Amino acid sequence: MVDADQTFVIVGGGLAGAKAAETLRSEGFTGRVILIGDERDHPYERPPLSKGYLLGKEERDTVFVHEPAWYAQADVELHLGQTVVSVDRAAKAVHLGDRAVIHYDKLLLATGAEPRRLDVPGTGLVGVHHLRRLAHADRLRQVLTGLGRDNGHLVIAGAGWIGLEVAAAARTYGAEVTVVEPETTPLHAVLGPELGQMFTDLHAEHGVRFHFGATLTEITGQDGMVLAARTDDGEEHPAHDVLAAIGAAPRTGLAESAGLEIADRAHGGGVVVDGSLRTSDPDIYAAGDVAAVHHPLYGTRLRVEHWANALNGGPAAARAMLGQDVAYDRVPYFFSDQYDVGLEYSGWAPPGSYDQVVVRGDAGKREFVAFWLSEGRVLAGMNVNVWDVTDTIQKLIRTGARPPAESLSDPSVPLESLLG
Numbered sequence: 496m497v498d499a500d501q502t503f504v505i506v507g508g509g510l511a512g513a514k515a516a517e518t519l520r521s522e523g524f525t526g527r528v529i530l531i532g533d534e535r536d537h538p539y540e541r542p543p544l545s546k547g548y549l550l551g552k553e554e555r556d557t558v559f560v561h562e563p564a565w566y567a568q569a570d571v572e573l574h575l576g577q578t579v580v581s582v583d584r585a586a587k588a589v590h591l592g593d594r595a596v597i598h599y600d601k602l603l604l605a606t607g608a609e610p611r612r613l614d615v616p617g618t619g620l621v622g623v624h625h626l627r628r629l630a631h632a633d634r635l636r637q638v639l640t641g642l643g644r645d646n647g648h649l650v651i652a653g654a655g656w657i658g659l660e661v662a663a664a665a666r667t668y669g670a671e672v673t674v675v676e677p678e679t680t681p682l683h684a685v686l687g688p689e690l691g692q693m694f695t696d697l698h699a700e701h702g703v704r705f706h707f708g709a710t711l712t713e714i715t716g717q718d719g720m721v722l723a724a725r726t727d728d729g730e731e732h733p734a735h736d737v738l739a740a741i742g743a744a745p746r747t748g749l750a751e752s753a754g755l756e757i758a759d760r761a762h763g764g765g766v767v768v769d770g771s772l773r774t775s776d777p778d779i780y781a782a783g784d785v786a787a788v789h790h791p792l793y794g795t796r797l798r799v800e801h802w803a804n805a806l807n808g809g810p811a812a813a814r815a816m817l818g819q820d821v822a823y824d825r826v827p828y829f830f831s832d833q834y835d836v837g838l839e840y841s842g843w844a845p846p847g848s849y850d851q852v853v854v855r856g857d858a859g860k861r862e863f864v865a866f867w868l869s870e871g872r873v874l875a876g877m878n879v880n881v882w883d884v885t886d887t888i889q890k891l892i893r894t895g896a897r898p899p900a901e902s903l904s905d906p907s908v909p910l911e912s913l914l915g
């Protein structure tokens with residue numbers, strides 16, 4: 496049993512951090528819980544920032560993980576707008592930007608990720624944007640409203656999830672949208688080429704222009720304002736605003752300078768944790784976007800940058816901090832909404848890991864489930880406008896099922912019957 500006079504400190508006021516604080520209390524921890532976040536807003540969920548909130552359909556107060564009053568009620572000491580600048584492992588203390596020093600008995604790093612920056616001339620111009628924080632979404636909402644009103648042009652660098660979701664929102668506002676992407680299909684690193692075409696078609700039908708096989712090399716401007724975006728094939732795309740949506744990097748700076756083990760950058764980086772989300776220091780844990788955990792199903796270390804991983808990983812780390820047995824091996828999961836297409840993806844099957852893609856349902860109507868297989872084994876599944884199948888898809892993945900491809904692709908064969 497953990498002593499009541501212990502202090503557990505959580506660095507990072509995002510979903511993983513807030514959920515960890517909640518779990519410490521719901522599991523009966525009576526010591527001090529201190530949650531430190533460098534944003535001024537209370538912990539919030541980021542998915543609405545590129546969907547309902549960006550579109551003006553969801554109110555600001557719906558994005559928060561807890562109501563502001565919850566923190567005092569749960570006796571969680573919240574330090575907002577405060578940055579932890581270093582971790583002194585020998586003294587078991589964190590140092591804040593205002594020079595305050597806070598002792599910890601156990602520490603959770605839930606520092607998340609930050610948008611990768613474009614490394615090209617012109618990024619200092621006023622109309623160049625990123626999307627990670629509420630303030631970014633507020634700004635982008637204003638920008639999209641203006642572009643829609645004035646038939647303005649938005650160039651998006653990167654056809655990943657955030658790039659595509661913002662493209663959908665921008666078209667809904669009526670902006671002209673060009674997406675520049677070095678690969679030949681959207682979402683290539685996640686889905687491979689086979690399913691990418693569906694997203695190309697979906698967005699093209701809504702008026703998005705894609706420029707594939709090209710990299711943005713310069714943003715030109717005049718009087719501090721964006722004029723155009725140039726690509727490495729010499730093309731110039733008119734632009735009033737540019738969104739850099741080229742991925743996120745884990746915020747490992749604190750962990751690195753504290754000498755904790757960091758995963759290979761080529762494989763996504765992140766703070767190395769074991770199956771109980773413990774770092775190379777037994778009193779320090781990591782969860783959410785920043786943590787790289789060995790996944791027993793895939794036999795590799797994964798850093799999962801998705802909502803469900805923060806939602807479940809924060810609580811799992813909290814339970815481990817309390818001394819409970821934790822084996823964090825959830826099947827990776829995420830969701831996306833673009834126009835009238837909603838989807839969920841479970842598993843992990845980047846290009847090179849699978850040898851077959853099987854589609855069940857009508858891909859043309861965008862109502863189907865796709866499966867990625869390796870030697871017949873289901874690695875991942877994505878349901879598009881088909882609902883209530885995620886549990887079964889995850890069971891197929893978890894059990895290492897090898898259903899016959901002809902049954903998997905046949906909607907008249909119940910998915911459950913393929914569990915064996």
Ligand SMILES: Cc1cc2nc3c(=O)[nH]c(=O)nc-3n(C[C@H](O)[C@H](O)[C@H](O)COP(=O)(O)OP(=O)(O)OC[C@H]3O[C@@H](n4cnc5c(N)ncnc54)[C@H](O)[C@@H]3O)c2cc1C
Nearest residue numbers: 507509510511533541542579607783784800801802805829
């Ligand atoms: C626009 C957008 C849309 C998304 N949509 C989806 C989606 O549809 N589906 C999905 O599955 N996932 C989605 N995601 C991903 C999902 O939001 C993330 O996986 C999730 O936010 C990770 O939570 P986290 O708590 O690990 O990190 P974060 O949410 O990044 O929180 C970390 C917090 O720690 C703070 N911090 C960092 N360092 C310090 C420090 N030294 N001191 C103090 N504070 C610090 C950060 O500022 C931040 O507030 C989306 C992300 C974005 C940005």
